[in-house]
Amino acid sequence: MHPKVSVYIATSLDGFIARLDGRLDWLEHDSGGEDYGFQNFFDSIDTRVMGRGTYEFVAASGEWPYEGKRTIVLSSTLNDRDVAEHLVGKLEILSMEPVDLVELLAGAGARHIYVDGGITVQRFLRAVLVDELILSRMPVLLGSGIPLFGDLDADVQLEHVETQGFPSGLVQSRYRRYVPLSDSSRGGI
Numbered sequence: 579m580h581p582k583v584s585v586y587i588a589t590s591l592d593g594f595i596a597r598l599d600g601r602l603d604w605l606e607h608d609s610g611g612e613d614y615g616f617q618n619f620f621d622s623i624d625t626r627v628m629g630r631g632t633y634e635f636v637a638a639s640g641e642w643p644y645e646g647k648r649t650i651v652l653s654s655t656l657n658d659r660d661v662a663e664h665l666v667g668k669l670e671i672l673s674m675e676p677v678d679l680v681e682l683l684a685g686a687g688a689r690h691i692y693v694d695g696g697i698t699v700q701r702f703l704r705a706v707l708v709d710e711l712i713l714s715r716m717p718v719l720l721g722s723g724i725p726l727f728g729d730l731d732a733d734v735q736l737e738h739v740e741t742q743g744f745p746s747g748l749v750q751s752r753y754r755r756y757v758p759l760s761d762s763s764r765g766g767i
């Protein structure tokens with residue numbers, strides 16, 4: 579069975595995941611201790627796939643809150659020698675098409691993959707590989723930034739599962755990929 583592929587990501591109301599310089603200051607807010615379901619989600623995944631841009635942000639933070647999860651960094655420009663010293667042995671750098679990566683991970687026994695990063699998510703969406711999209715929207719307009727969504731070769735049909743509003747103003751919607759009844763071979767949803 580194919581692993582389930584999920585995106586759990588936060589955007590501004592106008593659809594940006596970061597400012598143009600990568601800053602995430604607009605995401606900081608008083609959540610009142612609410613984690614918006616992230617820990618439950620994170621506990622459910624076994625593999626994390628992120629793009630180089632996201633990796634560089636995480637590496638610069640000096641933290642690595644992904645212990646115990648197989649972590650793939652997608653990049654055609656980085657190699658193993660570029661891995662930050664404190665992250666050596668904690669991640670793999672690969673360059674391959676999303677469909678091939680999912681096949682590779684499926685063969686290695688992955689059951690639930692968390693895909694992260696703007697360009698990376700766009701490439702997985704374009705390949706129609708995202709089974710679940712958990713989108714948290716912050717009540718702020720940035721006007722410009724790194725977009726979550728981009729060009730597609732064809733419409734990607736999604737089903738709305740639920741939307742929850744929080745006192746902080748964050749609104750979280752969960753979607754799953756629309757799977758025609760005739761195609762029951764994919765997903766774990």
Ligand SMILES: NC(=O)c1ccc[n+]([C@@H]2O[C@H](COP(=O)([O-])OP(=O)(O)OC[C@H]3O[C@@H](n4cnc5c(N)ncnc54)[C@H](OP(=O)(O)O)[C@@H]3O)[C@@H](O)[C@H]2O)c1
Nearest residue numbers: 588596600629630631632635652653654655695696697698
């Ligand atoms: N708001 C949120 O929840 C959230 C979540 C995650 C990230 N972010 C922010 O988003 C920013 C990063 O986003 P981003 O748009 O730069 O996207 P990204 O997906 O993190 O990184 C893009 C890079 O990943 C590599 N890549 C992606 N798919 C590949 C493939 N199939 N094969 C080989 N390489 C591949 C390419 O690197 P090469 O150029 O090296 O080939 C590409 O330039 C950061 O500022 C981060 O903090 C925000």
